[in-house]
Amino acid sequence: MSARVQLEGLHKTFGVDGHAAPALSDVSLEVHAGELLCLLGPSGCGKSTLLNIVAGFLPPTRGRVLVDGAPVTGPGPERGVVFQEYVLFPWLTVAQNVEFGPRLQGAPAERCRAIAARYLHMVGLSEHAAKFPVQLSGGMKQRVAIARALANSPSIVLMDEPFGALDAQTREVLQEELSRIQRVEHKTIIFVTHSIREAVYLADRVVVLNRAPGRIKEIFTIKLPEARDRFAPEFTRYESEITRLVKEEVARVHE
Amino acid sequence: MSTVTDLVQWGLRGASLPRRRALALRLGVVLAFLALWSLASGLVVLLGLFNPIFLAGPWLVLGKVWELALSGELWGHLGATLERVAVGFTTGALLALALGLPAGQWRAVRNLLEPIVEILRPIPPLAMLPLFIVWAGIGETSKVAFITYATFFPMFLSTVHAVQQVDPLLLRAAASLGARRPQLFFRVVLPAALPEILTGIRLGVALSFFVIVISEFIGAEQGLGYLINDGRNFFLVPQMLGAAIVLGLLGYAGNALVVRLGRHWLRWERP
Ligand SMILES: Nc1ncnc2c1ncn2[C@@H]1O[C@H](COP(=O)(O)OP(=O)(O)OP(=O)(O)O)[C@@H](O)[C@H]1O
Ligand SMILES: [Mg+2]
Numbered sequence: 001m002s003a004r005v006q007l008e009g010l011h012k013t014f015g016v017d018g019h020a021a022p023a024l025s026d027v028s029l030e031v032h033a034g035e036l037l038c039l040l041g042p043s044g045c046g047k048s049t050l051l052n053i054v055a056g057f058l059p060p061t062r063g064r065v066l067v068d069g070a071p072v073t074g075p076g077p078e079r080g081v082v083f084q085e086y087v088l089f090p091w092l093t094v095a096q097n098v099e100f101g102p103r104l105q106g107a108p109a110e111r112c113r114a115i116a117a118r119y120l121h122m123v124g125l126s127e128h129a130a131k132f133p134v135q136l137s138g139g140m141k142q143r144v145a146i147a148r149a150l151a152n153s154p155s156i157v158l159m160d161e162p163f164g165a166l167d168a169q170t171r172e173v174l175q176e177e178l179s180r181i182q183r184v185e186h187k188t189i190i191f192v193t194h195s196i197r198e199a200v201y202l203a204d205r206v207v208v209l210n211r212a213p214g215r216i217k218e219i220f221t222i223k224l225p226e227a228r229d230r231f232a233p234e235f236t237r238y239e240s241e242i243t244r245l246v247k248e249e250v251a252r253v254h255e
Numbered sequence: 256m257s258t259v260t261d262l263v264q265w266g267l268r269g270a271s272l273p274r275r276r277a278l279a280l281r282l283g284v285v286l287a288f289l290a291l292w293s294l295a296s297g298l299v300v301l302l303g304l305f306n307p308i309f310l311a312g313p314w315l316v317l318g319k320v321w322e323l324a325l326s327g328e329l330w331g332h333l334g335a336t337l338e339r340v341a342v343g344f345t346t347g348a349l350l351a352l353a354l355g356l357p358a359g360q361w362r363a364v365r366n367l368l369e370p371i372v373e374i375l376r377p378i379p380p381l382a383m384l385p386l387f388i389v390w391a392g393i394g395e396t397s398k399v400a401f402i403t404y405a406t407f408f409p410m411f412l413s414t415v416h417a418v419q420q421v422d423p424l425l426l427r428a429a430a431s432l433g434a435r436r437p438q439l440f441f442r443v444v445l446p447a448a449l450p451e452i453l454t455g456i457r458l459g460v461a462l463s464f465f466v467i468v469i470s471e472f473i474g475a476e477q478g479l480g481y482l483i484n485d486g487r488n489f490f491l492v493p494q495m496l497g498a499a500i501v502l503g504l505l506g507y508a509g510n511a512l513v514v515r516l517g518r519h520w521l522r523w524e525r526p
Contacts, residue, residue, distance in 0.1 A: 055427070055431055056431075057427050057431075074430070075427065075430040075431040076430075076431070076433070077431065077432060077433030079431060080431060080432075081427070081428065081431040083424065083427075083428065085424060087422075087424045087425060087427070087428040088428075089425065089428070089429075089443070089446070090523055090524075091446040091447070091449075091521075091523045092523075100429070100432050100442075101432040101433055104432060104433045104434055104438055104442075105433060131526070132522075132523040132526045133523075134523065134524070134525075134526065135526060148432070149432075152432050152433065
């Protein structure tokens with residue numbers, strides 16, 4: 001139930017006030033089926049842009065994205081998205097938001113309810129099922145967005161800083177939850193984060209992007225056991241190695 | 256004026272009052288207004304400022320309304336006005352939605368409709384009333400059609416705008432959950448646009464009571480507008496004011512109905 005994603009020579013240039021503003025430059029990458037790939041890079045380097053292209057929201061200026069060999073031409077339910085801005089449907093309750101995908105596919109109401117209950121339980125929001133998004137905190141919204149994406153059982157999940165608004169504890173719980181799901185379901189996940197610890201904890205590979213216009217600076221393969229120990233010496237070694245590289249890039253942004 | 260503390264806590268809407276206090280407040284204001292009005296008409300009589308038949312006191316006016324209601328005369332007029340407003344406004348709203356929803360989504364439709372709307376809209380609707388009478392005669396058709404015409408514009412424009420300002424991120428979210436074109440429309444565009452569409456509908460309701468009176472001034476045998484005009488011909492000030500008050504109450508009720516529906520449908524904005 002997982003798919004391979006290939007990025008072939010992606011370029012993206014935005015037109016801003018008649019000027020060309022390059023956001024991505026020649027990104028080529030293969031995300032293996034069942035792999036969790038983390039994207040790291042300084043703010044504004046094009047991480048969200050890259051996800052938007054894979055999601056099919058934006059056409060690349062050059063290059064293409066293939067999912068299991070078929071070119072992406074638009075969004076589709078096999079590629080679930082967790083947005084940096086959450087983007088819940090404000091007129092639906094939390095549970096209805098989570099059910100949105102299954103309902104579209106015409107699943108019977110009872111099954112939809114069961115799916116919603118299961119994923120809300122997973123993100124620890126069972127008690128808030130009947131609330132509307134305006135009644136939630138930022139971190140709660142983010143968790144609903146994660147539940148909504150997963151409840152639609154996509155084979156690929158594109159996550160844009162999905163844990164960005166959470167406190168450290170909740171964040172670790174959800175990281176563990178995601179890595180547990182991943183061990184069972186083997187989805188193909190592209191996960192954008194600013195947290196190097198998070199990347200090392202979750203990822204099979206970590207891709208570090210250059211400052212804008214983003215291109216791939218380095219790819220780390222994290223050779224750690226599936227259940228990771230944040231305090232193991234190898235863990236810390238990866239962490240400091242990647243930190244050094246990212247610092248370099250961030251420093252260059254401010255030159 | 257609210258304090259900064261209130262502003263930052265509640266926004267410009269202010270804290271909601273307890274129901275009973277809100278009701279008491281409104282009633283108090285209405286009573287105060289009636290008192291002021293009595294005072295003014297009393298002064299006119301006392302000081303002999305002008306002929307008191309021009310400013311009848313509230314009790315005279317309310318008495319006249321009561322009398323018209325008892326004799327049954329009022330209900331005929333009220334029914335006639337209500338029916339015209341209901342038919343004319345509903346047609347206007349349906350037309351506005353039928354054209355506005357596609358126009359908001361498709362540039363081609365917008366390009367087709369907008370120039371026409373932009374040319375007609377600045378013309379005060381009242382300027383078109385004589386034309387409606389010439390085209391459709393002096394009967395019901397011209398009155399109803401005129402309401403439809405006048406209310407169409409604000410409702411059309413707000414519908415177009417409501418659809419256009421739907422956050423594209425919502426469409427992205429729905430599309431990546433598997434929504435196709437019709438589902439995007441019914442499950443995202445429509446609910447996301449609803450708040451602003453309802454604002455347009457409230458404008459339409461208010462406007463339909465505004466214009467019906469004038470078309471009832473001209474060649475009607477029934478209706479609250481007719482009652483006012485008839486009162487003018489015979490200096491029946493209480494009848495004029497009474498009909499006006501009934502119209503005001505109708506408009507108030509119409510607005511309250513839309514607000515109530517809106518509260519139900521838009522529960523998610525302030526649950
Ligand atoms: N719609 C757009 N129009 C013009 N420029 C854009 C648009 N979207 C993004 N950009 C530009 O592209 C660059 C990359 O933006 P992007 O949102 O992908 O960054 P990011 O890596 O996700 O940053 P962050 O970590 O802060 O979320 C930025 O310079 C941004 O200004
Ligand atoms: Mg981003």
